[in-house]
Amino acid sequence: MAALNVLVYSGPGVGLDAHAYLMRTLRQFLSHRYAVIPVGPETLGREPWESKAAVLVVPGGRDLPYTVAMNGRINERIKAWVHKGGRYLGFCAGGYYGSARCEFEPHTSLEVVGDRELALFRGTCVGGAYPGYSYKSEDGARAVEAIVERDAFNVPGAIWQSDPTLVRVYYNGGGFFLTDGLAGREAGDDGVSVLVRFPPDVTDPYDRSKQIRGAPAVISCKVGAGSAILSGLHPEYAWDFLAPSSYTQPHNRGLVSLLRSHDASRRRLLGAMLRHLGLDVDPEALVDCPDPQHSQRAPRATPMFLVPARASSVADIANTLYVLNSIATQQGDRGSAGAIDRVLADTMDDIHVANAATGDARRRVDGCYQDAVLRPEDPGPPPPSTCATATVSESGGGRRHSLLxxxxxxxxxxxxxTPRFNMHQTVEYMRHARAHTAGSWLMYADTTWSTQTFLEKNLKLQAQLPDGMVFVATRQLAGRGRGKNAWISPAGCLQFTMLVRHPDLKQAPVVMMQYLMSLAVVEAVKALPGYEGIPLRLKWPNDIYALLTPAADSDASTDLPDHGFAKIGGVLVSSSYKSGEYTLLFGCGINVANRLPTTSINSVIREYNSAHGTGLAAIPVEKALALITAKFEELYRQFLAHGFEPLLKLYYRSWLHSDQVVTLADRDYEQARVVGLGSVDGQLRVRSLANPGATYSLQPDGNSFDMLQGLISRRA
Incomplete structure (x- = not known):
């Protein structure tokens, strides 16, 4: 199983700013392939995160609360995982925490001195490297002229371009690492490489009159089969995160401008650190920024276009457009845009409603109007904050502005x-793949936060949207998976949310609806002439997998996900109930056309062609949407009339779990063998290996990482 999760510690002790800056930077560098996920101590201690984690990142803050939250079982798990090949990245407090000993500001009121049990670096981290640190201000911050030891990184030389070896990097309170290169002090262990050094003005916290020349600022440690990078610097901090007014001391006036002048080199330094850990870095994050005003090119939402796709009734179309216009309140004129602004003040967003201009030769929405509505989401740098004493929340605050x-x-x-999605072609595909309700209307945005969250939270708009409406986005800035998981949205991934209003029918229980969408994805491909053998599979309850290298005579229906299969998609369903009807939002993400992060439908088709001598065509993302929604409606109509029982044979033909052995977390980890799926409650049916007369129905244990690692049972 590919390790695609970048886990960011978000528990007690984390600096709020440090966490926010780190999340934003890691998503810029890694979200093309990885899901960047905040995790607290409870998750690290109880859930099976190890098999899917690419790296564990510990941000700046206070190291001592980290020890309180993670000493014991959690540190044991982290250390064992790293020894087996895992990767650890610690910034500032995370660097102190990853060392065998922390000596911070000795003989002062800030003193924190003691051994650390994680000890990925078996030496000592001593700090601060510079005096003046304060928890309540930025007085101790500096733009340090770090000395980069490029040869130690073991990454392609092209990454550096024409960068200097002296790079300005943000510093505030970090330490230096006592390695063998610091004679006369406690040394670290073998397998340590110095990647970056402090300049010669670093002083010894035990004697500030003494300079420490060549002090290691960033080190790399071999830890069994794994590795760790510990940093006393903050290369994850970009200059445009920071407020110049916060830096008033003689040693840090002009800090922001210094960081700005070295921003491209700072980004490539961080990219080299990530690559040194074996991570795949987005090349876009390493190029010189074309916009000198913003180093990170913070993404922003784009307009949403709502169009009739399969809807053909002129009256229905006109009524839908009239209702959506009427629920928005007229707010006046937008000035230079010359357009009347109608705003629907919804639960989460202020949704600005505009009508597209008529005539193919005219621009649909005035650019000035778009800019006025879709202003940057980032309100500017927050004031310096103290360190968190509780788990960091990802929910954020404030209202967003959307243009519909x-x-x-x-x-x-x-x-x-819409350069990355052909809406004209999509509508043609929709009409060719005949259906009535599913995909009746199409809403598309090139970039949005989350199609699922937008529809889930904006209840006024949701109530007026037609049944079967599909919201598609090429890029999601905060895509959602099951539980706390994020959803990776690389180019070539089809991600959409479909609105379905489902009657409360005994013969068609709502709990089974999630299986219809995942089954529709697989069957939409296999129903194409010649595509019947494409090896797509279902993992309970709602994941889609593909066999990576199918053989011509393979029958992989009983293979487990870890044996040659890779996840290519999943389904997330949220629901509400009122007056005998469920409102369901089916969030679906399918990698159609990109080999990253694991594989895609089209990659599997190419492998199938090579193995079988066929010439099956790749499936465009637009066509995939039409096929999936049409197949969903076909299955849904059968489900309404006869329930899920008649669909079980079709479902079993593609699922991964025949005779699979699973673990019952609530029965002292008893082993049981899968025998089927409940057609009414959707739970797994299993038979105990120790007591074949005992059968159980299983439901998830609530963990975010692997549905089948531990299951809660009840006697069937």
């Missing part, structure tokens, strides 16, 4: 406005 553009058949946006 209502289109008719003649005002579909062209490729100039």
């Amino acid at each position: 553009v209502l289109c008719t058949q003649g005002t579909l946006p062209g490729t100039a406005e």
Whole structure:
């Protein structure tokens, strides 16, 4: 199983700013392939995170609360995981914490001195490297001129371009590492490489009159089969995170401008650190920024276009457009845009509603109007904060502004406005793959936060959208998976949320609806002539897998996910109930056309062609959407009439779990063998290996990482 999770410690002790800056930077560098996920001590201690974690990152803050939260079982798990090949990255407090001993500000009121049990670096981290640190201000911060030891990184030389070896990097309170290169002091262990050194003005916290020349600022440690990088610097801090007014001391005036002038080199330094750990870094994060005003090119949402796709009734189309216009309140004129602003103040977003202009030659929405509505989401740098004493929340605050553009058949946006998704072609595919309700309307945004969250939280808009409406986005900034998981959204991934209103019917229990969508994804491909043998599989309850290298005569229906299979998609369902009807939001993400992060439907088709001598065509993302929604409606109509029982044979034909052995977490980890799926409650049916007469129904134990690592049972 590919390790695709970047876990960021978010528990007691974490600095709020340090955490926020780190999450934003890691997502810029890694979200093309990895899910960057905040995790607290409870998750690290109880859930099976190890098999899917690519790296554990511990940000700056206070090291001592880290020990309180993670000493014992959690540190044992982290250390064992790293020894087996895991990777650890610690910044500032995370660097102190990853060392065998921390000596911070000795003989002062800030003193924190003691051994650390994680000890990935078996030496001591001593700090601060510079005097003046304060928990309540930025007085101790500096733009340090770090000395980069490029040869130690063992990464392609092209990453550095024409960068200097002296790079300005943000520093505030970090330490230096006592390695064999510091004679006369306690040394570290073999397998340690110095990646970056402090300049010669670093002083000894035990005697500030004494300079420490060549003090290691960033080190790499071999730990069994794994590795760790510990840093006393903050290369994850970009200059535009910071407020110049916070830096008033003689040693840090001009800090922001110094960091700004070295920003490209700072980003490539961080990229080299990540690559040194074996991570795949997005090349876009390493290039010189074309916008000198923003180092990180903070992403922003784009307009949403709502168009009739399968809806054909002129009256229905006109009524939908009228209702959506009428629920928005007129707010006045937008000035230079010259457009009347109608705003739907919804639960989460202020949704600005506009009508597309008629005529193919005219621009659909005035650019000034778009800029006025979709202003940058980042309100600017927050004031310096103290360190957190509780788990960091990812929810954030404040209202967002969204632009919803209502289109008719003649005002579909062209490729100039939706360059990564052809809406004209999508509508053609939708009409060719015949259905009535599913995909009746199509809403598309090139970039949004989350299609699922937008529809889930904006209840006024949701109530007026037609049944079967599908919201598609090319890029999600905060895509959601099951539980606390994030969803990776690389180019070529089809991600959408479909709105379905489902009656409360005894013969069609709502709990089984999640299986219809995952089954529809697999069957939509296999129903194409010649594609019947494409090895797509279902993992209970709602994940889609593909066999990576199918053989011509393979029958992989009983293989387990770890044996040659890779996840390519999943389904997330949220629901509400009112007046005898469920409102369901099916969030679906399927990697159709990108080999990253694991494989894709089209990659599997190419492998199948090579193994079988066939010439099956790749499936465009737009066509995949049409096929999946049409197949869902076909299955849904059968489900409404006859329930899920008649669909079980079709479901079993593609699932991964025949005769699979699972663990019962609530029965002293008793082993049991899967015998089937409940057609009414959707739970796994298993038979005890120790007592074949005992059968159980299983449900998830609530962990976020692997549904089948531990299951809660009840006697069937």
